[in-house]
Amino acid sequence: MNGAKVFTLELSVRDYECDLQGIVNNAVYLNYFEHTRHQFLKCLGIDFSVLHEEGTDPVVRRIEIDYMRSLRSGESFISSLSITKKGRLQYVFTQELKTVPDNAIAAKAKSGVVFVSQGRPIPPPTALAEAVDRWQCS
Amino acid sequence: MNGAKVFTLELSVRDYECDLQGIVNNAVYLNYFEHTRHQFLKCLGIDFSVLHEEGTDPVVRRIEIDYMRSLRSGESFISSLSITKKGRLQYVFTQELKTVPDNAIAAKAKSGVVFVSQGRPIPPPTALAEAVDRWQCS
Amino acid sequence: MNGAKVFTLELSVRDYECDLQGIVNNAVYLNYFEHTRHQFLKCLGIDFSVLHEEGTDPVVRRIEIDYMRSLRSGESFISSLSITKKGRLQYVFTQELKTVPDNAIAAKAKSGVVFVSQGRPIPPPTALAEAVDRWQCS
Amino acid sequence: MNGAKVFTLELSVRDYECDLQGIVNNAVYLNYFEHTRHQFLKCLGIDFSVLHEEGTDPVVRRIEIDYMRSLRSGESFISSLSITKKGRLQYVFTQELKTVPDNAIAAKAKSGVVFVSQGRPIPPPTALAEAVDRWQCS
Numbered sequence: 001m002n003g004a005k006v007f008t009l010e011l012s013v014r015d016y017e018c019d020l021q022g023i024v025n026n027a028v029y030l031n032y033f034e035h036t037r038h039q040f041l042k043c044l045g046i047d048f049s050v051l052h053e054e055g056t057d058p059v060v061r062r063i064e065i066d067y068m069r070s071l072r073s074g075e076s077f078i079s080s081l082s083i084t085k086k087g088r089l090q091y092v093f094t095q096e097l098k099t100v101p102d103n104a105i106a107a108k109a110k111s112g113v114v115f116v117s118q119g120r121p122i123p124p125p126t127a128l129a130e131a132v133d134r135w136q137c138s
Numbered sequence: 139m140n141g142a143k144v145f146t147l148e149l150s151v152r153d154y155e156c157d158l159q160g161i162v163n164n165a166v167y168l169n170y171f172e173h174t175r176h177q178f179l180k181c182l183g184i185d186f187s188v189l190h191e192e193g194t195d196p197v198v199r200r201i202e203i204d205y206m207r208s209l210r211s212g213e214s215f216i217s218s219l220s221i222t223k224k225g226r227l228q229y230v231f232t233q234e235l236k237t238v239p240d241n242a243i244a245a246k247a248k249s250g251v252v253f254v255s256q257g258r259p260i261p262p263p264t265a266l267a268e269a270v271d272r273w274q275c276s
Numbered sequence: 277m278n279g280a281k282v283f284t285l286e287l288s289v290r291d292y293e294c295d296l297q298g299i300v301n302n303a304v305y306l307n308y309f310e311h312t313r314h315q316f317l318k319c320l321g322i323d324f325s326v327l328h329e330e331g332t333d334p335v336v337r338r339i340e341i342d343y344m345r346s347l348r349s350g351e352s353f354i355s356s357l358s359i360t361k362k363g364r365l366q367y368v369f370t371q372e373l374k375t376v377p378d379n380a381i382a383a384k385a386k387s388g389v390v391f392v393s394q395g396r397p398i399p400p401p402t403a404l405a406e407a408v409d410r411w412q413c414s
Numbered sequence: 415m416n417g418a419k420v421f422t423l424e425l426s427v428r429d430y431e432c433d434l435q436g437i438v439n440n441a442v443y444l445n446y447f448e449h450t451r452h453q454f455l456k457c458l459g460i461d462f463s464v465l466h467e468e469g470t471d472p473v474v475r476r477i478e479i480d481y482m483r484s485l486r487s488g489e490s491f492i493s494s495l496s497i498t499k500k501g502r503l504q505y506v507f508t509q510e511l512k513t514v515p516d517n518a519i520a521a522k523a524k525s526g527v528v529f530v531s532q533g534r535p536i537p538p539p540t541a542l543a544e545a546v547d548r549w550q551c552s
Binding site: 153154156157158159160163165211 | 429430432433434436439441487
């Protein structure tokens with residue numbers, strides 16, 4: 001994430017997130033990634049559930065995840081993201097989970113998010129786009 | 139999935155899998171993909187939980203998902219996979235979810251799975267590798 | 277469930293539903309119970325997500341669960357329910373999960389469901405109440 | 415929870431925990447209750463996953479939940495518990511979720527937990543029982 005502004009959040013594994021292998025199930029990482037994006041939006045003053053009530057839904061269009069080191073019961077990690085625009089319609093979040101305190105990369109992801117209203121893709125809402133721009137330049 | 143042998147499973151959306159947007163949450167697709175892989179293994183005579191008890195854990199190393207059309211409450215879909223070997227250590231599953239009866243692709247994925255024993259990557263267990271080969275040639 | 281009419285559904289454990297103890301996590305049983313109630317409603321011609329869109333939300337008011345025998349990877353079970361009215365506003369579902377083929381009770385529950393519209397409790401929608409009555413007498 | 419010693423934890427709703435009704439799904443409350451019990455054990459120096467590795471599994475035997483007010487996206491709440499012994503084999507946790515800052519009870523639960531080793535119920539491990547006693551008297 002060289003040069004890009006980074007938002008971070010500290011999280012911990014909860015035991016119910018581990019599966020019978022004793023490691024966090026692969027699907028749960030997407031919960032971590034989504035929760036981090038939503039907390040980022042919240043920090044910009046944008047509320048995911050209010051967006052939905054207003055008729056605009058951010059939806060994941062594509063996600064790529066590299067699982068580097070399995071997270072386990074009791075572990076804490078820093079979830080970070082940076083954001084770039086891709087074309088007119090998509091934001092791409094570059095996301096990473098790094099264990100605390102040893103700073104090992106547990107997983108990396110690229111998450112492409114588009115906005116949908118009444119079943120059709122629309123450009124990001126203006127208030128959100130402006131808040132993202134302001135955040136990146138601050 | 140031209141030319142490759144395909145395993146399929148019919149599934150339906152369960153309401154608790156939908157989030158506040160009224161669509162299946164992006165993380166749940168990984169549950170569908172994993173469940174399909176495990177049912178495939180089961181159909182080959184390989185039991186995921188027995189593998190774990192014997193000390194071998196298949197783990198997802200990388201997954202890429204394209205979300206094409208959101209799945210919703212009440213929808214049924216066919217989850218399919220084909221499998222190829224990548225290098226000496228990895229299987230790559232090409233996976234797809236197609237709605238029933240309209241046959242629209244809801245999501246596509248490539249899931250790279252490796253095997254881990256005592257914290258180290260190992261080649262796929264022989265019984266599993268042989269069962270995969272037999273299945274592909276049958 | 278003596279004397280009461282019973283709705284049943286066959287389900288199987290999915291591996292991601294098991295936690296690090298190798299058994300289905302206690303919270304997942306509520307997914308099973310809810311899914312069974314929703315499939316029951318569907319069988320009566322009532323769609324949970326349509327109810328929500330029409331402004332009426334069935335919500336769980338109280339649930340009691342006895343966990344008798346832990347469900348594990350690979351197990352199938354019959355999920356059953358019967359329904360009774362409690363007062364003017366509540367339905368109580370008596371629910372049970374029995375393993376197949378050995379017919380052991382894995383869990384029992386009583387789930388009290390009320391209906392909410394615009395934040396206030398309302399009597400069950402007439403179409404639903406009539407469908408329940410018809411089903412019980414058929 | 416008059417007179418009993420209380421352990422508390424502050425948590426927030428994550429958006430993926432909400433279902434298509436826009437409220438936290440009823441099953442997720444059991445995740446909150448479990449996570450609170452495990453953080454309590456951790457605070458006593460007892461690690462749930464280590465217990466499992468040593469061959470002792472605390473399992474929920476019975477849980478009763480009263481859902482008083484639905485939790486929603488963005489809400490924070492205090493999750494609290496007190497603990498009492500029931501018979502020789504069971505701990506009963508009295509649990510509560512109260513919204514912040516308005517202090518409304520969102521849900522109350524009684525969770526009965528027993529200990530299982532090699533498929534059989536056993537008394538609570540001595541180290542755990544002593545830690546619970548010390549905590550209650552401190």
